[in-house]
Amino acid sequence: MEEMLDKVIGVEGTHERDAYDTEVNSFLIGESIKQARQSKNLTFFKDIQGNEYPRSFRNRGFE
Numbered sequence: 001m002e003e004m005l006d007k008v009i010g011v012e013g014t015h016e017r018d019a020y021d022t023e024v025n026s027f028l029i030g031e032s033i034k035q036a037r038q039s040k041n042l043t044f045f046k047d048i049q050g051n052e053y054p055r056s057f058r059n060r061g062f063e
Helices: 002-008 015-039 055-060
Strands: 044-046 052-054
Touching: 002 015
Parallel strands: none
Antiparallel strands: 044 052
């Protein structure tokens, strides 16, 4: 995998590779946070019919 990344994006230490690594790490952290929120039921709520909405909709009369 490292060899492929070196050829396609660039070797470690180049601007392109650093930007790619930062973007991948940010995505992975975001996915981890999302999974943790979902496991604690913090991301969505269900209405009476079982439809899921983002928590931000709660304050807009969608309950």
